[in-house]
Amino acid sequence: MEYSEGKVRPVAVDTEYQxxxxxxxxxxxxxxxxxxxxxxxxxxxxxxxxxxxxKIENPHGPIFLRFVNKDVVKSMFYDEKFRV
Numbered sequence: 778m779e780y781s782e783g784k785v786r787p788v789a790v791d792t793e794y795q796x797x798x799x800x801x802x803x804x805x806x807x808x809x810x811x812x813x814x815x816x817x818x819x820x821x822x823x824x825x826x827x828x829x830x831x832k833i834e835n836p837h838g839p840i841f842l843r844f845v846n847k848d849v850v851k852s853m854f855y856d857e858k859f860r861v
Contacts, residue, residue: 824859831860 828840844856 827859 841857
């Protein structure tokens, strides 16, 4: 922040730019969702094959492993992975 004579200088906000950014975020969110959905659909046969192979190798063990992790602000979340 820049100060002049102990006061904060006002900052102009370009509302047209902010609206453009909002439209960009909406388009990006929709694109990310659709790309993820297509990726899951295309990779689901591979995931199924991996799960079957894991179950054949050890019929009594779980297919997924669940880990408890902490993020930067120390909140806990579960992380699930294929058992390999």
